[in-house]
Amino acid sequence: xxxxxLAAQIAAATSPLHIIGGGTRxxxxxxxxxxxxxxxxxxxxxxxxxxxxxxxAGTKLAExxxxxxxxxxxxxxxxxxPGAALGRSGASTIGGVVAANASGARRISxxxxxxxxxxxxFIDGLGQVHxxxxxxxxxxxxxxxxxxxxxxxxxxGLITEVAFKVLPLPELTLTLRAEGLDxxxxxxxxxxxxxxPHEVSAAQHISGGSTAIRLEGFAATLPKRAAALAAILPxxxxxxxxxxxxxxxxxxxxxxxxRLWRISVRPSHGAAVxxxxxxxxxxxxxxxWGGGLIWAIAPASVDLRxxxxxxxxxxxxxxxxxxxxxxxxxxxxxxxALRAKFDPKGLFNQGKMD
Amino acid sequence: xxxxxxxxxxxxxxxxxxxRLRAAIGDDCVIDDPRETHAYECDALAAYRCTPxxxxxxxxxxxxxxxxxxxxxxxxxVVPRGSGTSLAGGALPSEDSVVLGVARLTQILEISTExxxxxxxxxxxxxxxxGAVEPLGFFYAPDPSSQLACAIAGNIAMNSGGAHCLKYGVxxxxxxxxxxxxxxxxxxxxxxxxxxxxxxxxLGLICGxxxxxxxxxxxxxxxxxxxxxxxxxxxxxxxxEVAGKCVSDIIRAGVLPVAIEYMDRTVIRATEDFAGAxxxxxxxxxxxxxxxxxEEIDTQLALISGIAQALNPVEIRQSRSAAESANIxxxxxxxxxxxxxxxxxxxxxxxxxxxxxxxxxxxxxALSAQYGLAVGNVFHAGDGNMHPLILFDANKPGDLxxxxxxxxxxxxxxxxxxxxxxxxHGVGIEKRDLMLTQFTQTELELQLQIKDVFDPKWLLNPxxxxxxxxxxxxxA
Numbered sequence: 001x002x003x004x005x006l007a008a009q010i011a012a013a014t015s016p017l018h019i020i021g022g023g024t025r026x027x028x029x030x031x032x033x034x035x036x037x038x039x040x041x042x043x044x045x046x047x048x049x050x051x052x053x054x055x056x057a058g059t060k061l062a063e064x065x066x067x068x069x070x071x072x073x074x075x076x077x078x079x080x081x082p083g084a085a086l087g088r089s090g091a092s093t094i095g096g097v098v099a100a101n102a103s104g105a106r107r108i109s110x111x112x113x114x115x116x117x118x119x120x121x122f123i124d125g126l127g128q129v130h131x132x133x134x135x136x137x138x139x140x141x142x143x144x145x146x147x148x149x150x151x152x153x154x155x156x157g158l159i160t161e162v163a164f165k166v167l168p169l170p171e172l173t174l175t176l177r178a179e180g181l182d183x184x185x186x187x188x189x190x191x192x193x194x195x196x197p198h199e200v201s202a203a204q205h206i207s208g209g210s211t212a213i214r215l216e217g218f219a220a221t222l223p224k225r226a227a228a229l230a231a232i233l234p235x236x237x238x239x240x241x242x243x244x245x246x247x248x249x250x251x252x253x254x255x256x257x258x259r260l261w262r263i264s265v266r267p268s269h270g271a272a273v274x275x276x277x278x279x280x281x282x283x284x285x286x287x288x289w290g291g292g293l294i295w296a297i298a299p300a301s302v303d304l305r306x307x308x309x310x311x312x313x314x315x316x317x318x319x320x321x322x323x324x325x326x327x328x329x330x331x332x333x334x335x336x337a338l339r340a341k342f343d344p345k346g347l348f349n350q351g352k353m354d
Numbered sequence: 355x356x357x358x359x360x361x362x363x364x365x366x367x368x369x370x371x372x373x374r375l376r377a378a379i380g381d382d383c384v385i386d387d388p389r390e391t392h393a394y395e396c397d398a399l400a401a402y403r404c405t406p407x408x409x410x411x412x413x414x415x416x417x418x419x420x421x422x423x424x425x426x427x428x429x430x431x432v433v434p435r436g437s438g439t440s441l442a443g444g445a446l447p448s449e450d451s452v453v454l455g456v457a458r459l460t461q462i463l464e465i466s467t468e469x470x471x472x473x474x475x476x477x478x479x480x481x482x483x484x485g486a487v488e489p490l491g492f493f494y495a496p497d498p499s500s501q502l503a504c505a506i507a508g509n510i511a512m513n514s515g516g517a518h519c520l521k522y523g524v525x526x527x528x529x530x531x532x533x534x535x536x537x538x539x540x541x542x543x544x545x546x547x548x549x550x551x552x553x554x555x556x557l558g559l560i561c562g563x564x565x566x567x568x569x570x571x572x573x574x575x576x577x578x579x580x581x582x583x584x585x586x587x588x589x590x591x592x593x594x595e596v597a598g599k600c601v602s603d604i605i606r607a608g609v610l611p612v613a614i615e616y617m618d619r620t621v622i623r624a625t626e627d628f629a630g631a632x633x634x635x636x637x638x639x640x641x642x643x644x645x646x647x648x649e650e651i652d653t654q655l656a657l658i659s660g661i662a663q664a665l666n667p668v669e670i671r672q673s674r675s676a677a678e679s680a681n682i683x684x685x686x687x688x689x690x691x692x693x694x695x696x697x698x699x700x701x702x703x704x705x706x707x708x709x710x711x712x713x714x715x716x717x718x719x720a721l722s723a724q725y726g727l728a729v730g731n732v733f734h735a736g737d738g739n740m741h742p743l744i745l746f747d748a749n750k751p752g753d754l755x756x757x758x759x760x761x762x763x764x765x766x767x768x769x770x771x772x773x774x775x776x777x778x779h780g781v782g783i784e785k786r787d788l789m790l791t792q793f794t795q796t797e798l799e800l801q802l803q804i805k806d807v808f809d810p811k812w813l814l815n816p817x818x819x820x821x822x823x824x825x826x827x828x829x830a
Binding site: 047048049050051052071072101103107108111112114115124128129130131132134135136137138139140141142143144145147148150151152155156167168169171188191194195196197199217218220221224225264265266267268269289292293311312313315324325327328330331334335337338339341342353 | 466467468469470491492512513515519520523524526527536540542543544546547548549550551552553554555556558559561562563567579580581582601602603605606608609610646647649650653654705706707708709734737738739772773774775776777778779780781785789792793794796797798800801803804805806807808819
């Protein structure tokens with residue numbers, strides 16, 4: 001099936017369609033006839049000297065990352081792999097990563113998925129094919145519809161292809177680790193690490209467990225940088241930390257009666273929000289992004305949004321209605337109107353982000 | 355360059371409009387004397403001028419909202435203005451418009467190094483944002499060359515870049531939240547101190563929308579700790595294509611310089627006469643800057659020099675001190691001023707994939723010969739954002755038009771090479787009529803519909819970005 005076949009199917013459709021990628025990270029209700037990107041595969045362009053790669057939406061994330069690794073490059077935003085945490089068996093696709101704006105630990109230093117997406121192809125709700133952005137790093141021509149599509153969870157159009165800015169793989173990765181810090185002390189330490197010239201690439205804290213601060217760089221000089229950072233962080237020392245397991249949300253495995261939550265707040269509010277979540281029934285609390293991103297597990301009957309009294313937002317990894325944080329009135333009106341322009345027949349992923 | 359004709363029905367209601375604005379936001383915030391409104395007739399694209407009907411300089415977000423509500427009721431076009439440094443005519447008024455300047459909104463509202471952000475009113479200049487956090491060891495990364503004068507409002511409207519984008523991104527990657535006023539006066543908060551706001555990325559859509567979707571009055575900006583140090587190496591080549599290859603080889607080798615700047619012989623000679631930085635007289639000069647500790651810088655510069663050596667450079671000059679760094683940057687920083695001394699010029703802003711650099715430089719040479727106009731090339735090679743300067747004589751009839759036609763040909767070539775019309779200056783009026791070379795009619799129609807959602811009456815900066823015939827019915 002080609003882009004044109006999908007476009008024709010969408011143009012002819014009269015009832016809701018549910019867009020499917022690898023099925024590893026989809027949240028919200030799934031309403032309508034499934035329409036899959038599985039046939040849209042392959043890396044269509046890779047120019048390591050220009051730090052750019054283009055892949056079709058159904059290409060496996062693993063395939064893209066392997067092609068990059070072969071040239072010592074990477075997707076900078078380190079997309080999370082929530083499949084195991086959600087009990088799903090599929091293989092993540094690049095289209096799904098983009099639809100979910102799925103950014104991981106390095107988001108704090110290298111930017112989110114939507115910061116690195118240079119452009120994309122998509123099919124709107126009338127079956128018309130569009131190209132947004134391009135494959136160059138600086139592009140301010142017209143409105144930034146690329147950013148609008150990234151993280152739109154398939155509610156604006158079916159993404160067919162994506163261009164990314166990539167970065168060199170670090171020669172060496174070192175982790176400074178401390179154990180047993182309380183949440184406030186851990187976040188203070190992570191903030192202190194970011195307030196240095198040492199270019200911390202990631203900082204995580206598992207409540208009641210490890211606090212890990214990651215440095216990446218050249219093999220010849222990185223150990224000195226790590227030593228300089230360790231010198232100002234009491235209790236931290238060079239140690240192992242499994243960043244690959246962190247990508248797979250290790251330690252966050254909700255059972256059938258529980259839900260996985262993702263909460264974004266200011267780092268300075270992180271500890272207070274964590275305490276409020278815990279009081280509301282949350283367990284397995286973990287912090288990423290230096291304290292600004294909180295992962296938690298809560299009983300299915302508990303809505304953690306009720307416990308979020310400080311500015312931020314919370315998302316529940318469920319396939320039922322209400323997975324997303326409700327938008328305030330003026331935004332909700334605008335986003336509904338935008339969806340009506342992109343998808344006038346109301347086909348795509350109905351009710352997903354409501 | 356054509357602009358929409360003013361509407362007589364709007365001009366006729368000027369007295370009533372001005373009276374309402376004065377009553378709502380204060381006498382001293384409304385300017386309607388033509389001797390004073392004259393000062394707002396153009397931005398940095400000074401070839402195009404038009405005095406607006408009135409200028410308003412509100413003191414608060416609430417005043418911006420009140421004024422927009424009135425203009426909305428009167429059906430008057432509003433042209434938002436930061437500091438007026440747009441090179442694309444983004445702040446060019448029409449005769450029947452009200453210019454809304456944010457010049458009085460300059461407060462710092464919050465600085466948090468723990469959350470790594472600064473919240474400011476958007477009339478504040480780019481450089482003063484970095485100035486505010488510098489004592490704490492932090493900086494605001496986007497650094498357009500107009501940073502001493504340009505306002506954050508304009509940076510957000512145009513999604514401004516700068517020399518350090520290869521490592522730090524442009525405005526959109528460093529913008530966490532805004533307070534924005536829609537044309538009907540609605541005040542809205544998007545994003546904030548937390549990352550990656552839920553729902554559709556309206557913040558990302560606003561950034562770079564050239565003042566057509568709303569007026570941003572406050573911004574939350576990401577700040578970063580300053581690097582330990584930075585030093586450049588200067589490399590001269592006797593052929594542009596070898597310099598282009600050097601850029602690709604450096605990037606492929608896994609080094610991420612903070613900036614890679616390119617200058618050709620025309621620009622080198624002009625800056626030597628002007629600034630005397632001691633550049634070699636070569637066909638192509640690269641300035642590659644890296645950051646880190648002294649040891650890290652030495653390691654990276656050695657690697658870069660090794661890559662360059664393999665390409666037989668005419669000269670390699672590695673900075674070993676702050677004074678030597680300043681000297682290497684001196685010519686590059688003076689380049690635009692130096693070119694202005696010798697000639698009138700038109701500065702283009704197309705972006706191409708880095709691998710297309712040699713072919714594009716050859717294409718520009720060919721067009722230069724064809725049009726009989728000299729071109730100087732000075733640009734950000736690391737991210738492919740080219741700034742060919744087309745030299746012309748503003749006093750010679752027809753020369754500006756010839757330069758514009760040649761510029762259009764260069765930009766078309768950028769699009770054909772897989773690039774775009776504008777990398778950091780914006781479309782404004784300058785590249786408006788070329789939009790169909792980059793986008794299909796269907797793609798542009800969807801963009802027009804995005805504006806319909808935010809500004810159904812098409813009052814905010816209406817004559818910009820899109821070819822006029824496409825928007826005529828909406829502006830009627």
